[in-house]
Amino acid sequence: MAVVSTRSGRLGNRIAIAVVIVVTLIFLSPIYWITTTAFKPLVQATSVPPSVLFEPQITPFVKLFTKRAQLTAPVAPEVYEAAPWWERLVLDGGERLARDGKGDVVFSAYPDRFINSLIIAITSTILAVSMGTITAYGFSRFRVKGEADLLFFILSTRMLPPIVVAIPMFLMYRAVGLNDTHVGLIILYTAFNVSFAVWLMKGFMDEIPKEYEEAALVDGYTRMQAFFKIVLPEAATGIAATAVFCFITAWNEYAFALILTNRRAQTAPPFIPSQIGTGLQDWTVIAAGTVLFLIPVAIFTFLLRNHLLRGMSFGAIRK
Amino acid sequence: MAEIELRHIDKHFGPVHVIRDVNLTVKDREFVVFLGPSGCGKTTTLRAIAGLEEIDSGDILLDGKPIQNLSAADRDIAFVFQNYALYPHFTVYENLAFPLRAVGTSKDEVDRTVRSVGKSLGIGHMLNARPSSLSGGDMQRVAIGRALVRRPKALLLDEPIGSLDAKLRETMRVELKRLHFENGSTSIYVTHDQVEAMSLADRIVVMNEGVLQQVGTPTEVYLYPANLFVAQFIGSPIMNISATRISEADGTARIALDSASFELPRELLGMLQQKKAGTDLSLGVRPEGVLLSHDSRAGYQPAEAHIIQPFGSFDIVDLKLGEKTLRARTASGFVTKAGTQVWARIDPSQAHFFDTKSGASLDIRLARDEERSRDVPTPITRQNVEL
Numbered sequence: 001m002a003v004v005s006t007r008s009g010r011l012g013n014r015i016a017i018a019v020v021i022v023v024t025l026i027f028l029s030p031i032y033w034i035t036t037t038a039f040k041p042l043v044q045a046t047s048v049p050p051s052v053l054f055e056p057q058i059t060p061f062v063k064l065f066t067k068r069a070q071l072t073a074p075v076a077p078e079v080y081e082a083a084p085w086w087e088r089l090v091l092d093g094g095e096r097l098a099r100d101g102k103g104d105v106v107f108s109a110y111p112d113r114f115i116n117s118l119i120i121a122i123t124s125t126i127l128a129v130s131m132g133t134i135t136a137y138g139f140s141r142f143r144v145k146g147e148a149d150l151l152f153f154i155l156s157t158r159m160l161p162p163i164v165v166a167i168p169m170f171l172m173y174r175a176v177g178l179n180d181t182h183v184g185l186i187i188l189y190t191a192f193n194v195s196f197a198v199w200l201m202k203g204f205m206d207e208i209p210k211e212y213e214e215a216a217l218v219d220g221y222t223r224m225q226a227f228f229k230i231v232l233p234e235a236a237t238g239i240a241a242t243a244v245f246c247f248i249t250a251w252n253e254y255a256f257a258l259i260l261t262n263r264r265a266q267t268a269p270p271f272i273p274s275q276i277g278t279g280l281q282d283w284t285v286i287a288a289g290t291v292l293f294l295i296p297v298a299i300f301t302f303l304l305r306n307h308l309l310r311g312m313s314f315g316a317i318r319k
Numbered sequence: 320m321a322e323i324e325l326r327h328i329d330k331h332f333g334p335v336h337v338i339r340d341v342n343l344t345v346k347d348r349e350f351v352v353f354l355g356p357s358g359c360g361k362t363t364t365l366r367a368i369a370g371l372e373e374i375d376s377g378d379i380l381l382d383g384k385p386i387q388n389l390s391a392a393d394r395d396i397a398f399v400f401q402n403y404a405l406y407p408h409f410t411v412y413e414n415l416a417f418p419l420r421a422v423g424t425s426k427d428e429v430d431r432t433v434r435s436v437g438k439s440l441g442i443g444h445m446l447n448a449r450p451s452s453l454s455g456g457d458m459q460r461v462a463i464g465r466a467l468v469r470r471p472k473a474l475l476l477d478e479p480i481g482s483l484d485a486k487l488r489e490t491m492r493v494e495l496k497r498l499h500f501e502n503g504s505t506s507i508y509v510t511h512d513q514v515e516a517m518s519l520a521d522r523i524v525v526m527n528e529g530v531l532q533q534v535g536t537p538t539e540v541y542l543y544p545a546n547l548f549v550a551q552f553i554g555s556p557i558m559n560i561s562a563t564r565i566s567e568a569d570g571t572a573r574i575a576l577d578s579a580s581f582e583l584p585r586e587l588l589g590m591l592q593q594k595k596a597g598t599d600l601s602l603g604v605r606p607e608g609v610l611l612s613h614d615s616r617a618g619y620q621p622a623e624a625h626i627i628q629p630f631g632s633f634d635i636v637d638l639k640l641g642e643k644t645l646r647a648r649t650a651s652g653f654v655t656k657a658g659t660q661v662w663a664r665i666d667p668s669q670a671h672f673f674d675t676k677s678g679a680s681l682d683i684r685l686a687r688d689e690e691r692s693r694d695v696p697t698p699i700t701r702q703n704v705e706l
Contacts, residue, residue, distance in 0.1 A: 211404035214371050217391040218398040219465070220421030233408045
């Protein structure tokens with residue numbers, strides 16, 4: 001009996017591993033595609049059938065960070081010789097770098113948009129997660145009048161597709177001067193994520209036995225101290241998971257960023273596709289912008305991977 | 320030095336009246352056990368004393384000072400939880416140090432106290448371990464250590480060994496008794512396990528449906544149950560209880576149990592009259608109060624042995640009396656086969672009489688059966704059993 005169950009267990013394991021590998025490959029294929037495109041010469045990026053073997057180059061990244069113009073005449077050899085190696089890459093592609101009055105290279109808007117994305121996503125994540133954690137703690141530990149209705153109300157803010165309110169939001173934001181501001185997008189993303197954070201954190205808070213805080217209370221601490229010394233460390237896993245989800249949502253948000261911002265506070269998602277329209281459709285630059293855009297989320301998720309993976313049943317509570 | 324006094328404590332959970340006018344004084348250095356079925360309000364009472372639960376009305380006094388409005392942190396009462404509630408992200412050392420740090424104890428003092436408590440509880444070698452790597456018994460020791468480390472005025476324990484296996488429970492019971500002996504802190508211990516209650520308590524408080532049923536030493540509660548609830552809750556196997564009628568015949572009182580009628584001393588009739596007992600009368604007798612004989616003797620009634628449960632040091636034999644059964648405790652191997660004909664009688668000194676309607680004991684004590692006096696231990700006389 002034991003042998004049979006072991007054997008079937010092993011077989012089940014192998015099937016599971018095979019499924020995981022296949023699913024992972026499917027999920028990774030777009031990332032592979034966009035990453036290789038970011039390093040391909042433009043001709044190979046658009047060739048049909050797609051080229052698998054190519055000589056990787058970083059020209060798309062140079063183009064991504066600079067302002068360029070089409071070359072109208074062949075560049076003089078001495079100018080080509082004097083240009084640094086990265087400028088030659090651009091010249092090879094039939095474009096020249098735009099320079100300002102002092103002769104310095106003019107950067108594209110991409111770094112600014114990228115930093116906007118970071119500021120807005122990080123700030124709104126911190127706000128949404130901290131508000132969500134405190135609210136969830138309240139709902140989880142205290143008898144709140146109309147708790148079910150309040151929680152439903154919080155959830156109901158997520159019940160219609162956000163784009164439905166895009167036009168009213170645009171009008172309201174314009175009226176109060178919030179359009180194209182960092183604060184505007186931070187408020188929007190925080191409001192958007194906080195309902196999600198409350199619900200997710202409530203689940204995690206409910207899992208933390210209330211005896212931990214009660215023990216801290218009889219050990220001589222106030223409820224506030226118990227919350228910070230005992231509950232928060234215990235909720236770290238939940239906070240990490242919630243933060244990852246909130247960060248990804250804010251980081252990826254496209255529609256509202258497109259409508260509510262245009263210059264100062266514009267984030268990377270609406271900026272990257274806007275590059276399609278300038279000059280020829282240089283897909284390698286779009287790909288380069290997308291690859292860089294993936295990195296912060298990948299790093300953030302990677303740093304918190306242990307928290308995401310660790311189960312909740314690590315405590316010293318007997319059930 | 321700490322005396323805990325509860326005065327007219329009342330508490331509702333919504334429409335449920337969980338604590339009903341509870342009055343109790345726990346003396347300094349006393350070990351009191353709250354005993355009762357689940358949902359009887361014992362844990363709620365304990366949590367109210369600790370400050371983890373608010374009470375609707377009444378006073379909780381610690382050394383004569385009302386503490387019901389103080390926060391848990393300011394009461395200087397330690398609490399041991401049923402699930403230990405050790406902080407999982409702390410080591411054992413940090414768990415033990417946590418209550419000391421709350422009151423700003425110096426680093427050296429913390430270290431000294433933690434190590435000495437760790438040593439006295441036999442957990443000194445695992446101070447750097449995480450709680451999750453400990454066995455149930457060790458978690459329990461750490462939990463008790465954390466409660467004792469600050470030398471609290473009182474120690475409250477909520478079924479602290481309820482989740483351990485039977486063997487470990489016995490070890491921990493002895494350890495708890497030793498700890499109380501050494502520390503002498505006023506302790507209240509909640510359990511639904513009567514063996515724990517009997518073996519640990521200076522006094523047992525039996526609770527049911529939020530009401531104190533009886534307060535007394537283990538012996539008092541066992542020998543003189545105040546009502547039907549206590550009579551049936553304490554003692555294993557449980558007391559035989561049966562509605563009965565008393566009549567007079569041949570100069571003795573006769574007590575009817577289904578088809579059989581047992582003989583009891585005549586003075587019972589007078590006592591019943593004096594207590595103004597009604598007709599709704601219940602007889603209670605513990606299995607050891609049912610005396611068996613292999614042959615017919617004066618005052619013994621024939622009965623058929625039915626189910627025999629050997630417990631090693633004794634047997635419990637179910638006797639068939641018509642429709643009713645009467646549990647008797649015998650020497651092991653006294654009756655070997657179901658269906659054996661035996662003769663039984665009820666030891667008058669172990670007979671309890673209750674008013675069936677109110678459940679209250681009629682407080683009738685009969686003299687011992689002369690014939691058996693050599694074998695039966697002298698019953699402990701009843702002294703100020705508090706109700």
